[in-house]
Amino acid sequence: MRLFAKFFLCTSFVISVALLLSGYLLITLSHESAITRETERALNQFQYDRFTVQASIISNTEGMPHSAFSRLSSELSGLTAFFSEDKQLIYTALPLQVDFSLIENVYENTHVLEFQTIGDATYIIVCGRITQRNIIVYLLIANDISTVISQREQMMQSFVQIYFLTLLFSMFMILILSAFITRPIKKINKAAAEISQGRYNERLKYLSTDELGELSNSFNLMAEAIEEKIYELSENARKKEDFVANFAHELKTPLTSVIGYADMLYQKELSKSQIKDASWYILNEGLRLEALSLKLMDLIVLSKQDFVLEEMSVEELFKDILGSLKPMLDDKNILVYLSTEPAYINVEYDLFKTLVFNLIDNAVKAECKRVDIVGKKNEQYYNISIIDNGRGMKVDELERITEAFYTIDKSRSRRQHGAGIGLALVAKIAEIHGTKLTFESIESVGTTVKIDLSYKGSDSGE
Numbered sequence: 001m002r003l004f005a006k007f008f009l010c011t012s013f014v015i016s017v018a019l020l021l022s023g024y025l026l027i028t029l030s031h032e033s034a035i036t037r038e039t040e041r042a043l044n045q046f047q048y049d050r051f052t053v054q055a056s057i058i059s060n061t062e063g064m065p066h067s068a069f070s071r072l073s074s075e076l077s078g079l080t081a082f083f084s085e086d087k088q089l090i091y092t093a094l095p096l097q098v099d100f101s102l103i104e105n106v107y108e109n110t111h112v113l114e115f116q117t118i119g120d121a122t123y124i125i126v127c128g129r130i131t132q133r134n135i136i137v138y139l140l141i142a143n144d145i146s147t148v149i150s151q152r153e154q155m156m157q158s159f160v161q162i163y164f165l166t167l168l169f170s171m172f173m174i175l176i177l178s179a180f181i182t183r184p185i186k187k188i189n190k191a192a193a194e195i196s197q198g199r200y201n202e203r204l205k206y207l208s209t210d211e212l213g214e215l216s217n218s219f220n221l222m223a224e225a226i227e228e229k230i231y232e233l234s235e236n237a238r239k240k241e242d243f244v245a246n247f248a249h250e251l252k253t254p255l256t257s258v259i260g261y262a263d264m265l266y267q268k269e270l271s272k273s274q275i276k277d278a279s280w281y282i283l284n285e286g287l288r289l290e291a292l293s294l295k296l297m298d299l300i301v302l303s304k305q306d307f308v309l310e311e312m313s314v315e316e317l318f319k320d321i322l323g324s325l326k327p328m329l330d331d332k333n334i335l336v337y338l339s340t341e342p343a344y345i346n347v348e349y350d351l352f353k354t355l356v357f358n359l360i361d362n363a364v365k366a367e368c369k370r371v372d373i374v375g376k377k378n379e380q381y382y383n384i385s386i387i388d389n390g391r392g393m394k395v396d397e398l399e400r401i402t403e404a405f406y407t408i409d410k411s412r413s414r415r416q417h418g419a420g421i422g423l424a425l426v427a428k429i430a431e432i433h434g435t436k437l438t439f440e441s442i443e444s445v446g447t448t449v450k451i452d453l454s455y456k457g458s459d460s461g462e
Contacts, residue, residue, distance in 0.1 A: 003185060008171075008178045015170045023159045031152045035145070038124055039113065042078075042143045046111065046126040049076040053139055057132040064135060066090055076141065079123075083138035094142055095119075102127055103138055121146045184212045188219055200227040254285040260327020285324055307432050309346040311456060314375050314382070317347070321356050332364055340375030343455040345382050347433060355429045359386045359449050362423065366390025366447065381435075382455035387448045393441040401439065 056072050057064055069082045069091040081092035087103055097118045105112050111128035123142040130137050194202040204216040261278040318338055363371050368390035375384050401423050430436050441447040
């Protein structure tokens, strides 16, 4: 059963019982009060009539014949009956159906009160003993209280009518109030259903300060916590996907070097020195790949930013990088010219190597034939420029090239196994080094990428 129905039925039941109980008590108390008043009036009137009978006995010095009681009855209130000392009926104005047996319970200085119903009439009967001038009589007076009884019946009939009218009106008002009170709960239920279907931004508007308002506020807090948790889980899933994608992307360059040098060892007759160099590059790229996987995990999945930067010689760093890229560059017939001023720059070796690999890889994808790597010192930074003579880019494309999964030519990127994540990773690596990439490009001429790094002295230890 729904809460609306429960509230409506329970409230209607309580009001129905309350109305019945209050009506019964009101009518009963009112009737008892009326009976009490009639009883007091009958007793008071009996005392007055008693004095009247005593005065009549005193005034009749010759005695009280039976005919005198008939005349005396007209002077008394109510219907009367007289009995002799031996409790024999002398005179009665009462119906013969009256039960006179109550006279047996009357003694000196006492009186008896009794209610009797005769036909459609109800009487309150008071009976007492009168002793005056050695004359003993029993006086019985009956007062009709049928009006009081009929009033009770009329009150009951009126109450039944009022009860049903009040109950119908109350049920109508309860119906409206039930809908009004349970409406916020319906809204909460609807909002919960929306959230269960994935619309986590669903919120409730609450204006009241009662329990339902507090419940709405608590619901909103819960919804916010769920939304934050879902966002956190989504971010974690996205970061893991980014890691897999970036890691797969970064596997390509070191694997190209490993495959290139391995192919060289397999197919060509090399000197011991060349074999040693090729083996060293294979070993070096394998170790770099192992270290890079862990660093990419920290960078992408854990969003770690506290990588340790070390001072490294610019010339040795780029010679090592170009040595790893040699098989790929030779295969594409791409010339690389290195022109760097001596200095020590602060870099994280594996990540910086990944940065340069990606920039040169993008130059290769742009179908360049020449790449110039220029390093110059200024007063504050060591500026590294990587210049290619590839296809170049439009100005509006430069603003988006560091967005994850953004590619300028989608079809060519698929042919070249690109995913549009290389430069997004490069931008993160630049942030770790406290700098950012600057792109300059002219369509059909080429692209220049610049990066400023902190440095110290020269290769000779200036």
